[in-house]
Amino acid sequence: MKKILTAVLTAVFVFAAAACGTTTAPTDTTAQPQSANTPADAIDLAGVMQEMLGSVTLPEMMTLTQDDLIDYFGLEPQWCADSAACINSNGYEKDEIVLVRAADAESAAQIRACLETSLENAAAEMQNYLPQQYAMIRKCKVESRDLYVWLFISDNADQMQAILDKYF
């Protein structure tokens, strides 16, 4: 008799516990802090670009987000751990600042290749169009160091390079 009673009560409590199990506390949807994935000594690319914009003579520039880089330069988002970029807003002149920290070495190579293609396209665009722009573009080149890849198209590209060099 006791066995039957024990079995019945056990079944009741197990079942009740299962029913109560559906009333779990609401899931905490608060975003958890993401792993920064940023090396402690990573260069603040946005800060570098702001310094350039503040100290180098440039035409009116417009800032591009990392999402814009695929359309403008063919840079896949997963290649870029961090970036800062801006271009001449008028659309027909090619002043550009593109600073990227690649996700890895392979991505860095892809980014470099894309920026070199972009530079060649810019030259082709200007060759028979705006000779001064063409001459400027021809003096510029894509540079890289470790995971950093950058391209400055400007009459003042040397000044930009000097600013960036301070951060390495």
Added chain:
Amino acid sequence: MKKTLAAVAAFLFLLCAAEGCMQDQDTTNTTMQTIGETIGYDNEDDTSTETESVYTTEYTSAAETAAETPDFTVSQSEITASAAQITTTQTKTTTTAPPAETATTAAEAQTQPGTTRQSLIEQWRSAIDQRTAPKADPAFFNDAVFVGDSVTLGLRNYTTAQRNKGKDCLGAAQFLCFGSMSYTNTIGSVSAESMHPTYKGKKVRIEDGVQLCGAKKVFIMLGMNDFAAYSEKEWKQNVKTQLDRIRSKNPDVAIYLESVTPILSGMEHGRFNNDNIRQFNAYLKQVCDERSYTYVDIYHVLSDESGHLKKSYCGDPGAMGIHMSNEGSAAWVQYLTKTFCGE
């Protein structure tokens, strides 16, 4: 004894089960309350308001119909003298009451047997989406691609800047641009030196780019680099050749030919003048009439009384006098939006 034990067990069972359901209901109510507060509704007191105010708004423009109707054209006679706007007769914006299933409020659903908490949340979210959706419908441009030279590059930059500010600008339209591109110089093969638009950084032929974009509508503004650089016979032939290629590769795409935009007063030289632009545009209009494409008269949107580019719309008055300022780009976007989205 056995009967007593069975009765006790049954009572305990019912008590626990009831408690579980009650707690589940309480959690649902708390969640609903939170969502309701998010949109400023009290889900206990204002459900009737919610029921009445959830609507599905549909916008249909004649231009959108044009994309699906081969015979649609916009004739020159329909362009008004004042703004020379394409008088695509906008189908009146219709606001319709939602079908019964979309009108069902979360509060009503809450009372329906078998409704889960998740489905209630989803219905609330749906209601929120409908409440907060912009009244204007930019969807027309979501499957559009703009093809053009440096003038359209300016539009692209303006659009990007607006979108990065969180503003809606030509929906999700894409761009295939390249400075100094023309109907003529895009006919050859792609090479390092060629003039072809870039898609994700790589040069492509226009027709291939349109296909890669998955576009259903293509807005083409080319010609600024044609009419002065080539003979009339050449550019006329090249316009048709280029359009044939786009059509052949993209048989289902709706083609919109945007007129070439005007030159600023004082910046015309030789054959590079507004008379020739108007002649070129007249040909584009003729092609649209012949092929049932849509002609989009941007020229008159951006020109002053004398037919030159309006000064405040010019972004390079000291250089070429053909590129747009932000104000000019804004006028261009506003016209497109008004014409094709009915805003």
